[in-house]
Amino acid sequence: MTxxxxxxxxxxxxxxxxRRLRRKGYVVLEAEDGEVGVRMAxxxxxxxxxxxxxxxxxxxxxxxxxxxANDATRNIPIIAQTAHAMADDREKCLEAGxxxxxxxxxxxxxxxxxxxxxxxxxxxxxxxxxx
Ligand code: MN
Numbered sequence: 780m781t782x783x784x785x786x787x788x789x790x791x792x793x794x795x796x797x798r799r800l801r802r803k804g805y806v807v808l809e810a811e812d813g814e815v816g817v818r819m820a821x822x823x824x825x826x827x828x829x830x831x832x833x834x835x836x837x838x839x840x841x842x843x844x845x846x847x848a849n850d851a852t853r854n855i856p857i858i859a860q861t862a863h864a865m866a867d868d869r870e871k872c873l874e875a876g877x878x879x880x881x882x883x884x885x886x887x888x889x890x891x892x893x894x895x896x897x898x899x900x901x902x903x904x905x906x907x908x909x910x
Contacts, residue, residue: 780806781804781826781827781898782805782806782807782808782823782826782827783805783826783827784807784808784809784810784816784819784823784825784829785797785800785808785809785810785828785829786810786811786812786813786815786816786828786829786831786839786842787809787811787829787831787834788812788833788835789831790811792831793809793811796829797809799887803891805894808823808825812834812835812836813835813836813838813841814836814837815836816828816830816834816837816842817845817846820846820852820855821849821851821852824852824855826856826898827855827856827857827858827894827898828846828855828856828857828858829860829890829894830842830843830858830859830860830877831860831861832859832860832861832872833861833862839859839860839861840871843857843859843872843875843876846876847875856878856879856897856898856900857878857879858877858878858879858880858881858890858893858897859875859877859880859881860881860882860883860885861880861881861883862882868880868882878897879893879896879897
């Protein structure tokens with residue numbers, strides 16, 4: 780059972796994306812701001828986080844930095860989602876500690892490929908799986 784924490788403040792986007800992810804078999808937890816997102820990353824230990832960057836209370840950049848600064852949550856892969864397709868956004872996301880990055884509107888096949896790719900990386904990164 781793979782759990783995804785979706786941090787998204789726009790209710791319509793959140794509902795639509797969680798429905799689509801649940802249909803693919805993922806368990807989806809939802810947070811509506813960055814502060815709740817950071818707290819749930821710690822309490823729920825999800826397998827992956829989808830992080831909107833434009834969020835109230837704590838934005839996605841800061842929430843990502845906090846999650847990656849905590850030993851208990853730093854290994855959870857984070858895919859950033861931003862509405863901007865600026866050339867330096869990818870760099871900014873990676874600097875904040877995101878593992879990957881997508882732009883809105885969401886292209887579902889591409890997002891699913893990134894999710895599956897990152898979940899696979901966790902398994903192969905674990906040295907005990909080499910033996
Ligand atoms: Mn937003």
